Amino acid sequence: MNEMRGVGERLGVNEARGVSETLGANEARGSIGETPSAVRGDGQHVLIVVADQDISELLTTTLELAGYRVATARTGAEGLARIAGYRYDLVVLDATMPDLKGLARSRVPAADRPPVLFLTVCEYLDSLLPELGPGQEDYVTMPFRIAEVLARARVLLRGRGRGRGSAPVWRGPCYGDLVLNDATCQAWRGPRALDLTPAEYRLLRHLLVNADQVLSKEQICRHVWGDGRADNAIEKLISRLRQKVDQEEPPLIHTRRGFGYLLGR
Numbered sequence: 611m612n613e614m615r616g617v618g619e620r621l622g623v624n625e626a627r628g629v630s631e632t633l634g635a636n637e638a639r640g641s642i643g644e645t646p647s648a649v650r651g652d653g654q655h656v657l658i659v660v661a662d663q664d665i666s667e668l669l670t671t672t673l674e675l676a677g678y679r680v681a682t683a684r685t686g687a688e689g690l691a692r693i694a695g696y697r698y699d700l701v702v703l704d705a706t707m708p709d710l711k712g713l714a715r716s717r718v719p720a721a722d723r724p725p726v727l728f729l730t731v732c733e734y735l736d737s738l739l740p741e742l743g744p745g746q747e748d749y750v751t752m753p754f755r756i757a758e759v760l761a762r763a764r765v766l767l768r769g770r771g772r773g774r775g776s777a778p779v780w781r782g783p784c785y786g787d788l789v790l791n792d793a794t795c796q797a798w799r800g801p802r803a804l805d806l807t808p809a810e811y812r813l814l815r816h817l818l819v820n821a822d823q824v825l826s827k828e829q830i831c832r833h834v835w836g837d838g839r840a841d842n843a844i845e846k847l848i849s850r851l852r853q854k855v856d857q858e859e860p861p862l863i864h865t866r867r868g869f870g871y872l873l874g875r
Contacts, residue, residue, distance in 0.1 A: 654699035654767050658682045659689035660729065661707055669702060672756050673763070685709055687787040687800030687858075694798055695789040698724045700767055702759070705730040705749070725766040729754065783818045785873065788855065788862060790815055799858055809834055810851050817863065817873035826870040 656678045660666040663684075670680045681698070683689035686709040693701065705728040728749040748762045783790050787800040795811050797804040806814065816833045817825065827844045831837065834847070848871055852863045862873050 652677065653679055655679045655681070655696075656700045656702060656763070657689065657692055657696075657698045657724075658702045659684075659686065659707070660702070660704045661685065662704075665704075668756075669759070672760065673702075676760055678763075685787065690801055691784060691787040691789040691798060693724070694791070695784040700724055700763060701726045702763070703728055706752075727759070727762055727766055783815065785818050785821050785862070786875070787858075788818065790818060799855055802857070804854050806851075806854065809847060810854070813847055813851055814855065814873075817871065820873070822872060822874040824866050824870045824872045830871070 656673055658666055658669050658673075658680060660669065660682070661684055666682050666684070670682060673680050681692065681696075683692050686703075686707045689701070689703065692698075701724050703726055723746075726747045728747065729752055730749050731752050746766070748766055750758050750762060783792075788797070790797045790811075792815075795806075795808070797806055797811065797814060804814075812834050813830065816830065830844055848863065848865075852861075855863055860875050862875065864872050864874065866872060
């Protein structure tokens with residue numbers, strides 16, 4: 611990552627704009643002989659999973675100028691949670707992130723996996739290349755050229771136009787690396803599935819959609835059970851849910867003595 615730091619300072623927004631307007635498809639791998647055309651997005655949704663803020667901002671600005679809709683994640687676990695909760699057309703992923711090693715690809719159904727453009731360094735290529743699938747994954751080595759990122763992204767997005775990109779499938783609410791699937795009433799913290807009871811799922815969803823807000827015991831009772839319950843019933847439910855959700859850092863479920871509970875960082 612050190613050799614890549616400073617890329618954002620060396621490449622300005624004006625240059626990124628010029629690249630997005632002038633780069634032809636023949637710059638992409640495997641596209642020699644094709645008629646050059648401007649690299650412009652059609653509103654496809656791209657997720658950038660990069661820890662370095664400068665690099666993330668550079669990629670975000672460049673891809674937005676090129677016509678894509680961009681979301682970002684700062685950790686591998688957060689990226690996987692977003693992929694589980696939202697159907698992206700492309701993921702740009704820093705393959706050197708340390709927490710990627712624990713992520714199981716099988717957590718995302720194969721039909722829902724978007725193409726991936728890996729950002730990597732030479733020493734990671736041996737472990738990365740066996741994972742590449744034709745037409746679905748590609749890579750650029752760091753430090754990279756923005757023109758190359760745009761060209762390879764365009765090839766991976768071929769055939770994934772506005773019909774898919776403008777109407778992504780949202781499966782449930784998401785907070786950081788915590789994601790819920792309302793269709794199946796399942797929840798994940800990063801790659802880890804949470805084994806929740808119906809009451810625990812209702813409570814977690816209520817806390818999540820009201821993230822960073824304190825909810826009183828009375829509010830929780832009305833939502834989870836539809837009636838009043840003893841204080842100790844709520845406390846026991848919160849305790850069980852916290853044990854399942856907060857096995858990783860940072861803890862997300864917090865107690866505000868005398869007021870209630872909230873989900874946040």
